[in-house]
Amino acid sequence: MEYRQLGDSGVEVSAITFGAWAIGGWMWGGAERKDALEAIRASYDNGVTSIDTAPAYGQGLSEEIIGEALKQLPRDKVQILTKFGLRWDLKKGEFFFNSKDNNDNAIDIYRYAGKESVIEECENCLRRLGTDYIDLFQIHWADPTTPISETMEALAILQEQGKIRAGGVCNYAAAQMEEAAQTYSLASNQVPYSMVLRDIEKELVPYCQDHKKSIIAYSPLQRGLLTGKIRPGHVFGEGDTRAGNRFYTDVNILKINSFLAKIQPLAESKGASLSQLVIAWTIQxxxxxxxxxxxxxxxxxxxxxxxxxxxxxxxxIMFINDQLSGLQLEEL
Structure with a gap:
């Protein structure tokens, strides 16, 4: 496993990081707690020392499971990446969307990152995780009702207090990162990126490279599509946001599976699955x-x-990119 520094922060993480949304249940169906704990342990034993989570993932459940797992791991050798800025327990900021918690109760999700809220959320995260510091604390989604400078001031305070080692953002455009930089030195930006969703290469990647900021790519397997296991006619469960998404139309599934068939021999020559090849391509x-x-x-x-x-x-890599260049997906 390769370990890489997040920006200029001094925080080193594993190039492949454990994404802990699914184990929290919310919008994913969850996992058995015992299985989730074993998954975290197996990840650590195989070099994946970093875990990315968020309070919203199961309204605290994902963080609580990670906190339980941390009791059996050396804290100084594990990097915890969590977030703030999505409130389901406070109607403040900008309304984001309606949802349901793991008990099927209706909840309203708000984007809010006022200074006091960020500091309060950090305390809640530390309690659920059972730790006294967070390696990377990230705003989950931009809050248009709060000045970016105010949110960044909160990160600076938390870092000065030793409660976080570094601060980052998620789903920020380059211009928002530039504005944040006037107040606080960010370590990273967490954004969606995959073989079939590469729009960040136009502006965000060059910005981050020029300013020595890290990019944490989420959904590198395009939510299962790049595993080759989804077929035309696939029926998604109730509430699954992939239904109706342009990537998951029958025509696009066929096109993507055709592309995957072309790179399958390369995966086999490496003794790897398609998923492993896709992940390897992503981090390179x-x-x-x-x-x-x-x-x-x-x-x-x-x-x-x-x-x-x-x-x-x-x-x-050039061979894979050449095959990708011929992949023309249909728009909805």
Missing amino acids: QPGITVALVGARDASQAIQNARAGEVVLKPEE
Whole structure:
């Protein structure tokens, strides 16, 4: 496993990081708690020392499970990445969307990152995680009702207090990062990125490279689509936001599976699965520091970690990119 620094922060993380949204249940169906704990342990034992979570993932449940797992791991060798700025317990800021918690109760999600709220959320995260510091504290989504400078001031305070080692953002555009930089030195930006969703390469990647900021890529497998396991006619469960998304139309699923068939021989030559090849490609792209990958059990966690052993030569990356250049997906 390769370990990489987040920006200039001094925080080093595993290039493949455990994504802990699914184990929190919310919008994903969850995982058995025992399986989730075993997945975290297996990840750590196989070199994945970093875990990315958020209070919103199960309204605290994901963080609580990670806190339980941390009791069996050396805290100084594990990097905890969590977030703030999505409130379900406070109607303040900008209304984001309606949802349901794990008990099927209706909840309203608000984007709010006022200074006092950020500080309060940090205390709640520390309590659920059972730790006295967070390695990377990230705003989950921009809050248009709060000046960016105010949110960044809160991160500066928390870092001065030793409660966080570094601060980052999620889903920020380059211009928002530039504004944040006037108040606080960010370590990273967590954004969606995959073989079939590469829009950040136009502006955000160059900005982050120029300013020595890390990019943490989420959904590198395009929420399962790049595993090759989804077929036309696939029926998504109730509430699954993939239904109706342009990537998951029958036509686009066929096109993507055709592309995957072309790179399958390369995966086999490496002794790797398609998923492992896709993850390896992701962390070897310019400007990409980390790929977040979820796992519900130990076997999935081990498979994800082993993607870190797949080394692609420049000509192999070029081959994959050439195949991608011919992939023309239909718009809805």
